[in-house]
Amino acid sequence: MSLVYLEFDFKISPLQPASDILIAELGELGFESFVENEAGLLGYILKSDWKEGLLDELFIVQNPNFDITWTSKDIEQQNWNEEWEKNFHPIVVGEKCMVRAPFHKAIDVEYDIVIEPKMSFGTGHHETTHMMLQHILDSDFEGKSVLDMGCGTGVLAILAKKRGAAHTEAIDIDEWCFLNTQENVERNHCSDIKAFQGDSSLLKDKKFDVILANINRNILLEDIPVYVDCLKKGGTLFLSGFYLGDLDAISSKCGAYGLEFEKNLEKNSWVAAKYVN
Template identity: 45%
Template sequence: MDYLKVSFAFGEIEEYQKDLFIADLAEINFETFEDTDNGFDAFVQQGLFEENKLKALLAEHQELQAQYQIEEVVTENWNKEWESNFSPLIISDECYVRATFHEAQPQYRYEIVIDPKMSFGTGHHQTTTMMMQYILETDFNGADVLDMGAGTAILGILAAKRGAKNIVAIDYDEVCYESAIENAKLNDVDNLVSLHGSKEVIPQQEFDVILANINRNILLDQIESYAAVLKTGGLIFFSGFYETPDLEMIQSHCEKFGLSYQNHKKIDNWVAAKFIKTEN
């Protein structure tokens, strides 16, 4: 599956303006964003890109005076670009995330080796970092875990290293589905099952913990499905959205399905939030 890279350049842009623009881009199927010297690059699956929607969005944000260029990024080029820019990452002084071509660092309690193959979620994005911090703070011993929007399966792999009994990793992107399988093998994780699809492929079993790092609209659509398979007393962690106005919207919707807000983390304006299922 090929991606398009849309490179945006701005004369001047405030951080809050960039956050709002990125949130709107996510609404029209853009998946991930990388800062550049004069703006940022945004990636979208080629089959999901609609330039007319992008132009309409730019008209709504005309104060940004944004310029853009579109470039096709085939799998081979994506992997070369990723390898040339990827640097190892340390989470909470406990977890070391590296690529296959980096040296191991055995002084860290957990090590995760990632080969994304055009899927996203290496831990460098704020949302993934916060979700990993939550996993490191949570008891996963013997837990059945559901990882929604799994990407590289980095969250499920860390849950496994933290003692999870079984992990189901789900992503609608076929490349992510395959990446999860390969990364599980790279990390000697044999209790992770990767499924291709969305909420319709969630197994009808109970889970102790659910991890969902996606985006606000998908979360709002799928929260009911998550609540249906989460045990009473089970934990659910959400990320992929902003503090304002998204967190309040997520919290309000969760209350309808017996999911009680506990706390949240924030990096820049990105948020990860913890909920507990208090009732059926």
């Protein structure tokens, strides 16, 4: 007997950051897979796991800054990998780095990164990940110790390693992301990258030349003092996961702890900023 799933078709306005937050919240409720589209996203959950009213208390649904509506229907079990493959396309960053899935054909680039994201954030498609990859390509990582905080798929740590980082760690609070990072570092022959599950409390007594943190505004503001404490003299902090309107608050917090703003990239109102110690 085939399993019956419910397909929820979410219409979201504006799309970001509501779409990312909704995916995270739905994952906690037992939704197994997602397909993003121009109007929002599709989410899938086993019908046997569904309870009426499950979505009503979601933080993002109640947020008045976003309009989120949905419809649902029953669907028979299907090949989820095949559906995912239809919607995941390779990207090229700065003509040097390609981020692709295992089923995509490689092209001649300096850094070929193979990622199977599953439910983890960080394929390079989102503006923040794309800009962080750009920062890595534009910076010197040779012989550096590097931290990828909120690593998602581990794609930033992997590129840093391929760019010559000597010691690289990747941390994410989400178990799925932690496991996915472990898989992806093996897939890209970067098995010496050390992955950990947890938050900034794991950083006690650690020091890094470079810290990459692509998370969100509130967590960044809370954890900047921890990052600064872990940054070696002359080190670099790259931050993303926030909008242009938040840049002043982020820079002010960094400045209060002795960091100097150097530059930022901007894409569709998202920002990735560079600070030096």
